[in-house]
Amino acid sequence: MKRVAGVGGDRVVCCDRRGRLQVNGRSVDEEYLHRGDEPSSVAFDIVVPEGTLWMMGDHRSNSRDSRELLGQPGGGMVPVDMVIGRVDWLGWPLGRMGSLPRSGAFDGVRPPGGAHG
Structure with a gap:
């Protein structure tokens, strides 16, 4: 499974001065990253x-x-029509089994000149 980090028109940059992913000039705090990983x-x-x-x-x-x-x-781009679903629930590993809350990490990201529809 992968996370959508950018959609059509988004500028995705790695990384800002603090080592964070940037989308359309906004730094993203990715608290969900695997412990010890960098963006x-x-x-x-x-x-x-x-x-x-x-x-x-x-x-x-x-x-x-x-x-x-x-x-x-x-x-490295994935055509939108190749996406067949979204992940709402984890079954493995057993210690993380359950529904997935929205992270909110990308909530403040807006495309240049407007908001996503």
């Missing part, structure tokens, strides 16, 4: 094309996500 060991500055998503795992040091395909055809 990314790979620097990037991308604008997500319309109709695609920039995806990142929560266990960044052990995640094959959009960063893995930077420089490849498609640039």
Whole structure:
């Protein structure tokens, strides 16, 4: 499973001066990251094309996500029509079983010039 870090039109940058992911100029506090992980060991500055998503795992040091395909055809973007659902509940590991609360990490992020519909 991966987390949507950017949608069409978003500028996603790693990282700000404090080492945090930035989306459209706003730094994101990602409290859900795996303990000891940094937002990314790979620097990037991308604008997500319309109709695609920039995806990142929560266990960044052990995640094959959009960063893995930077420089490849498609640039690591995932077409929106390839997404078939969302995660609302965890069944494994057993110690984390249960429903997933919204993190709110991206609530303050707005696209340049407007708000997401």
